[in-house]
Amino acid sequence: MRESRGKEVLVPGLLLLALAVIGLVALLEMGPLQILTAPGAYPGNNGPLGTSILYQKLRENYTVIPVTSWSHIRQTLNPCNLSVVTIIVSPETSYTDEDLESINHLKGSCKKFGLLIADEGVESNRVLESIGSKVRISGAILQPHILVANLSTPWGWSGRVLLDKASRVNVLQPSGDVIPIGFVEILATPVAVAYYENVNGVEVVVVGDGSIFLNQVLDSNIGEYPLSFIRSTVAHLCGELGNCIVLMEASKYIGLDPIEVLRSGDKRVLGLLNMVDLVLSLIARLVHPSTWLPPLLNMVNHSIRSLVELNPYFKGLIVVVGAVIVMLVVPRERRVKDAMLEDVAEIDWYGFGEFRRHLVSHGAKLTKQDFITLYDMVNTILRSTTGSTLEDPQLPSVLETIGVSRGEAETFRGFMVKYYRRATGKTLWPPLVMWGRITRKAIMMCEKILEPLGASITRPSKLELIAERGLRSSGGS
Amino acid sequence: MEVVRATRRLLALLLVGGLLISLDVVGVARTGALGMAIVISILALRVYTSLAQTALATCRVRGSYKGFVEGGDVDVEYEVCNDSIIPIAFVEFSLSYPQYLRMSKGSRGGLIAIPPRGCIEYRVSFKGRVGLHRIGPLRAVLRDPLGLYRGVELNLGHVMEVRVRPRVSERLVRALLQASRASGISRSRRPGEGVEFYSVRDYRQGDELRRVFWKALARGKLAVKEFESETSAYILFILALDETTLYGPYLETPLEHASRILATIADYASRRGDNIALLIMGPGVLEGTRFRRGRRGYVEVLNLLTSIDYEKHILRTGPEAKAMIGDGAKIVKYIKSMCPRERINVIILTPASEKTINVIKNLTPLRNMGFSLNTFILIPQLYGLTKLSPLEVAVYRLKVYNDIKRAYDKARELRSNGIKTVIVTPWETPSRIMATLNSI
Incomplete structure (x- = not known):
């Protein structure tokens, strides 16, 4: 049975304090807080350069997951029995081999995989290369910045969208699988800014401008066409509605430290960020122990060091204060004697327990009284079986009739009577008697005499029953 | 804390x-x-x-x-x-x-x-x-x-x-069954299936050939032998317990010895079709089974032996335990409530201690109701004789002889109260009880 829980404190206060300290140190070990205050085309950014509106609009029809780690999404979508459309809008950092491997794994394992890239830079090219596409974004911004693109897709969507900072999109090896779907006219020359490609069943749409999906465009009066274009494209890449999820790139954007942003006072950057998000990020950053714990410990360390250096007597004071604290704390600890648990001591009970134990371990000391008992016992048995007693001079002849030699019987009787008289004080002869030896000798002699009578002192036998009969017939014990 | x-x-x-x-x-x-x-x-x-x-x-x-x-x-x-x-x-x-x-x-x-x-x-x-x-x-x-x-x-x-549960000696059960067949115990004074000769009557159609009385046939008369039908007996076993029943080497104490004997005899009696019950009398505790015939009786006896709680039934001390031991009327009343009829054969196994013998002395009124009381006194001191060398056995016997003599006195006291009492040693208890049982 367990001890009552009601009376004991299972988690003492000191333990909670220690756990809190361990937690703080663990948080510190994890490094500074990663606050995603990104001014770029990040789905979580609801500033003008973010893609939060695109995220919201797509969520109306699809399950949309902002991808903050490609390896994590690979594990999450395993197995992947869905159609997956990946949208990458103007990434700011490079893709690692691990990211590309995860994207390729999704391409191979999912039921259908489609890719929509809208980027004026070259960071997306690694993704296109890794999936085997022949299309590349040049990265050179076309002049002038504002251009009108005519888009016409194989799945029947056509229209005009306004581009801001677009790049040319090139094809490495022209083939029937690569179809240009968007052009701008520069100096009366058509320049391809969008392509559709089917790479072994993986449909890829590349647009050389990410700005058409940004909040500032989709929120404006010219956002209708880009939104229609993207809806049509995603619907085509998904194939069937309801069994398709959309992955929006959210891992390749440069995050900003809110403290640094505020400290710099850069109005351009501040203008690109949502103030509510910025304030919340700032609070989280300040609360995190990586912000305040190291400076605090540093300060305490500095203070003590400066105090010690300031006054040599302060060392002594620290020792005294420390000693006082120990004196106060140590008596509060209840000290116990660390004794072993007591095991069960197995015991045997005996009628004559202590004597039997002594007999077995050390042998027994026989006394005069034991000789008297032996005499009494043998006398009772003889009376019960032969009708004669040891005092009876006729006993040897009686014993002779049951097979005991006369000489032996006489010696036995003489020995027993002689020492019985000595034991009971009827005679003083012999003057010196070693009762232990005499009793042992008497036992051996009795054994020989009693054997023909069917009794034995040294073995389990009917001795007690014969003795009882003898006592019963004599009418007393 | x-x-x-x-x-x-x-x-x-x-x-x-x-x-x-x-x-x-x-x-x-x-x-x-x-x-x-x-x-x-x-x-x-x-x-x-x-x-x-x-x-x-x-x-x-x-x-x-x-x-x-x-x-x-x-x-x-x-x-x-x-x-x-x-x-x-x-x-x-x-x-x-x-x-x-x-x-x-x-x-x-x-x-x-x-x-x-x-x-x-x-x-x-x-x-x-x-x-x-x-x-x-x-x-x-x-x-x-x-x-x-x-x-x-x-x-x-x-x-x-x-x-x-205690070990049952199959060998002893077989010996008891054989002995009971030979002696034809539990006679009913009615003709039927049995071993005891009852009478000779004329042959009727359907009688077994092996029953034909050949001596009569030799005289030209076809007759068959009839045997006396056996009937079942009512036997109440009483096991008296106190701390002396734990004396002796491990597994060789009076308690184990008595339990083994009771389990064996209960097995034998159940096979014979007797109605049996067991009553355990400990310090302040009376616990019994109901009279059951055959296998059910044996199982109940075995279950009660199996549930002997050392702390409750044997080693219990205190005023409550002492008071109940002295209250003979209560024990007699309890036994009467257990028994469905009078004239029950009671077999009592008790250690030779003052406490238990005094309790058994109080059972004398049962005799007047036709109960047959047979007491077997186990001498706990003798259980210490095992696992000793011959000389140690002799020395030990000398030391406990006076205690054993006191047990003889107790037996004499019981006899003087009209209770059949036999002193038994560990090595010949089963044969003594068997002899008594066959005489029932």
Whole structure:
């Protein structure tokens, strides 16, 4: 049975304090807080350069997951029995081999995989290369910045969208699988800014401008066409509605430290960020122990060091204060004697327990009284079986009739009577008697005499029953 | 109440740590880091011990046992599972069990470590002795690896009630059955199936050929022998218990001896179709079965023998126990309530102690109701004779002879009260009881 829980404190206060300290140190070990205050085309950014509106609009029809780690999404979508459309809008950092491997794994394992890239830079090219596409974004911004693109897709969507900072999109090896779907006219020359490609069943749409999906465009009066274009494209890449999820790139954007942003006072950057998000990020950053714990410990360390250096007597004071604290704390600890648990001591009970134990371990000391008992016992048995007693001079002849030699019987009787008289004080002869030896000798002699009578002192036998009969017939014990 | 307490070692180590820090602070030696390491280690161990103690208190513990027959192994097993992520080291444990049980395999206690999300198993075996025994729980005390802190003692698992039944001597049962056939006991004075000759009558159609009375046939008359139908007897066994029934070497005490004999005789009586019941009289305790015929009676007798609780039935002390022993009328009333009729054969097994003999003396009124009382007095002192050398046997006998003589006096007292009494030694009790039973 367990001890009552009601009376004991299972988690003492000191333990909670220690756990809190361990937690703080663990948080510190994890490094500074990663606050995603990104001014770029990040789905979580609801500033003008973010893609939060695109995220919201797509969520109306699809399950949309902002991808903050490609390896994590690979594990999450395993197995992947869905159609997956990946949208990458103007990434700011490079893709690692691990990211590309995860994207390729999704391409191979999912039921259908489609890719929509809208980027004026070259960071997306690694993704296109890794999936085997022949299309590349040049990265050179076309002049002038504002251009009108005519888009016409194989799945029947056509229209005009306004581009801001677009790049040319090139094809490495022209083939029937690569179809240009968007052009701008520069100096009366058509320049391809969008392509559709089917790479072994993986449909890829590349647009050389990410700005058409940004909040500032989709929120404006010219956002209708880009939104229609993207809806049509995603619907085509998904194939069937309801069994398709959309992955929006959210891992390749440069995050900003809110403290640094505020400290710099850069109005351009501040203008690109949502103030509510910025304030919340700032609070989280300040609360995190990586912000305040190291400076605090540093300060305490500095203070003590400066105090010690300031006054040599302060060392002594620290020792005294420390000693006082120990004196106060140590008596509060209840000290116990660390004794072993007591095991069960197995015991045997005996009628004559202590004597039997002594007999077995050390042998027994026989006394005069034991000789008297032996005499009494043998006398009772003889009376019960032969009708004669040891005092009876006729006993040897009686014993002779049951097979005991006369000489032996006489010696036995003489020995027993002689020492019985000595034991009971009827005679003083012999003057010196070693009762232990005499009793042992008497036992051996009795054994020989009693054997023909069917009794034995040294073995389990009917001795007690014969003795009882003898006592019963004599009418007393 | 705190779950973890400091041991005396802690203070010594704390003083050493403090001294090392002080030496550094006053500039005598650069031992501050070592001192701090000691203090931090102490704190870490305190935290660990508290966590491990909490984990130990919430461990899942499952206890089980197997083995039910006297003399055989009773295997007891405990499984302790640590479901937490905290390793539990080190736990000193000790198994609780009655002092009168003997462990044959395994250790009574030890030191264990339980890995996180892991289990340990602890197995021991006892030499089964008849009755009900309470084994468990595991008492456990946690210590940190340096022994600076010690958790409060916890009881892991529950107490298991282990029931061990007495051994039945099949050889003796067969001998008893043979003897009863030969003597044709339980005569009904009616013709029917039996072994005792009843009369000779004329042959009727359907009579078995083996029953034909050949001497009459030789005289030209076809006649058959008839036998007396056997009927069942009502036998009440009474087992009187006190602490002297535990005297003797392990498994060779009057209690085990009497239980074995009773189980064997109950088996025999059940096969014979007798109505049997058992009454246990301990200090302040009367517990009996109902009269049942055949196998059911045997099973009930066996169940009662199996549930002899040493603490309750044998070693109980106090005024309540004493008062009931002295109250003969209550015992007689209880026996009467057990019996469906008068003229019951009562076989009493009792140790030769003053307490139990006095109780049996109070049963004399039963004689007037037609009960036949047969008492067998076991001499507990003689049970100590086994496992001794011949000379030790002789010496031991001399030392206990006066005690044994007192037992003779007790037997004489019972006889003078009209109760048939026989003194029996451990080595010839079954034959004496068998003889009495066959005379019923």
